[in-house]
Amino acid sequence: MTNQPIAFAEHDHSACCGDMMRRAEALAQDKGLRLTPVRKRTLEILLESHHALGAYDVLNRLAADGFGNQPPVAYRALDFLVENGLAHRIQRLNAFAACMHPGQPHRPVFFICTGCDTVAEAPGTGVGAAIATAAETVGFAVERMNIEAVGLCPACREAA
Amino acid sequence: MTNQPIAFAEHDHSACCGDMMRRAEALAQDKGLRLTPVRKRTLEILLESHHALGAYDVLNRLAADGFGNQPPVAYRALDFLVENGLAHRIQRLNAFAACMHPGQPHRPVFFICTGCDTVAEAPGTGVGAAIATAAETVGFAVERMNIEAVGLCPACREAA
DNA sequence: CCTTGACTTGTTATCATATTACATATCAAT
DNA sequence: ATTGATATGTAATATGATAACAAGTCAAGG
Numbered sequence: 423m424t425n426q427p428i429a430f431a432e433h434d435h436s437a438c439c440g441d442m443m444r445r446a447e448a449l450a451q452d453k454g455l456r457l458t459p460v461r462k463r464t465l466e467i468l469l470e471s472h473h474a475l476g477a478y479d480v481l482n483r484l485a486a487d488g489f490g491n492q493p494p495v496a497y498r499a500l501d502f503l504v505e506n507g508l509a510h511r512i513q514r515l516n517a518f519a520a521c522m523h524p525g526q527p528h529r530p531v532f533f534i535c536t537g538c539d540t541v542a543e544a545p546g547t548g549v550g551a552a553i554a555t556a557a558e559t560v561g562f563a564v565e566r567m568n569i570e571a572v573g574l575c576p577a578c579r580e581a582a
Numbered sequence: 583m584t585n586q587p588i589a590f591a592e593h594d595h596s597a598c599c600g601d602m603m604r605r606a607e608a609l610a611q612d613k614g615l616r617l618t619p620v621r622k623r624t625l626e627i628l629l630e631s632h633h634a635l636g637a638y639d640v641l642n643r644l645a646a647d648g649f650g651n652q653p654p655v656a657y658r659a660l661d662f663l664v665e666n667g668l669a670h671r672i673q674r675l676n677a678f679a680a681c682m683h684p685g686q687p688h689r690p691v692f693f694i695c696t697g698c699d700t701v702a703e704a705p706g707t708g709v710g711a712a713i714a715t716a717a718e719t720v721g722f723a724v725e726r727m728n729i730e731a732v733g734l735c736p737a738c739r740e741a742a
Numbered sequence: 743c744c745t746t747g748a749c750t751t752g753t754t755a756t757c758a759t760a761t762t763a764c765a766t767a768t769c770a771a772t
Numbered sequence: 773a774t775t776g777a778t779a780t781g782t783a784a785t786a787t788g789a790t791a792a793c794a795a796g797t798c799a800a801g802g
Contacts, residue, residue: 426720456798458750477788490752493789498751513673514728516759516788531713533722544716552709553691553731560586560704561736562693568674569729571713576721616769618779637759650781653760658780676759676788743802750797759788768779 427533428522429472429542430575439469442520446508449525455506460489464499465520468509474517474534474541512541514570519543532570537578587693588682589632589702590735599629602680606668609685615666620649624659625680628669634677634694634701672701674730679703692730697738 428438446465450457457465467483468475477496484499485491500518503509508524511517512532522543523530531546549569557564574582588598606625610617617625627643628635637656644659645651660678663669668684671677672692682703683690691706709729717724734742 430720430722456750460751492753494791495752497789513730531716533717533720533724535722536725542720542722544720546713546716549709549712549716549729552712553706553729556691556704556706556709557693557731557733560590560693560702561739562590562695562702562731563734563739564693564731565696565733567729567731569709569713569727570673571717571722571724571727573717573725574723579721579723616778618768620780652782654762655781657760662779745802746800748798748800750795752795753793755791757788757790759786761786762784764782766779766781769777770775771777772773772775 427542427544429540430533430577439466442469442522442524445524449506449508452525453506460484460495461499461502463487463489464496465503465508468503468518468520472519472540472542474512474515474519474539476515476517480518510543511568512570513568514572515541530569532568533575534570534572535575535578536572537574537581540575542575587702587704589700590693590737599626602629602682602684605684609666609668612685613666620644620655620659621662623647623649624656625663625668628663628678628680632679632700632702634672634675634679634699636675636677640678670703671728672730673728674732675701690729692728693735694730694732695735695738696732697734697741700735702735 447457463484464480467480477500480500481491481493481496484495489495500509504511507521509518509520510530512519514534519541529546529550530543531549533542533544546569553567554564603626607617623644624640627640637660640660641651641653641656644655649655660669664671667681669678669680670690672679674694679701689706689710690703691709693702693704706729713727714724
């Protein structure tokens, strides 16, 4: 299991967060994005755990940190992160998760564990290709896609 | 294009609905399900168009037909249909669409057109297999999955 | 420097989606 | 007929998301 998504692997999580923040900052620099305090803090909040957070969870955290406490504060920061490839929206959960591959083109498949609520982002190139094929045969022009699977992660599976 | 999902193909829609209702009734008979008036009417409402309907849209229609007009009325009927394979939930839209292959094992991929809001259910066996492969390599036990693509249907694509 | 225009943030209000809890009614088998 | 399971009606509430506008910040050109 060397190619395990980080969310399912034992790892030094604070290093993981730090690394992601650095990559986000480099990306922002690179693309001329303004990674303002709210946006940066929002990303940090998402990175704290490999779980998807609802907008209102994020909002509460932001408010506790002295930012505005009205929904648009959270939604705007989250939308910014999603639009710029720093976070993903998990449709199934109406929630958001930090992107684990910022700046790299990738086709994520999300594995959502019902045991521990961990959300892992796995590479889904093959899956994307299969959808593209299906789309072509029906003449559909795909713009965006979301691929999510619900089930048990390795740890929870073993525990059960 | 002979294998076009019916939603994208010209077809006799009233025959399409009638056929689906008959199949639903046969399936209910078969599995001993109680396709009560609300449930039946809910399925008819979903079948009226190849669009996904929000629970409240369905609720309004049901209320107009003399059924209760509180959210649980719609959600319960919709949940029943989903649980028994007569409808699907489209996560991306927080909405519901009638299943076009009731009683047949299938792995649907949903194509959601941003031009005309049509939702087509296409066979995604290959896609499902690709996800299963990805899941196996990370040790994840998939229970359910949702695969949705947003873009333009053949007709809207041509119009653009 | 200081003005201007684009972008960002704060805040109010409102809308949309979904669930909990409990009462009542119906069904299907004894 | 009685009973237990299932289904429906309704009120109240929780959760998720957006519209609209005011105020603040920033960077570029005058």
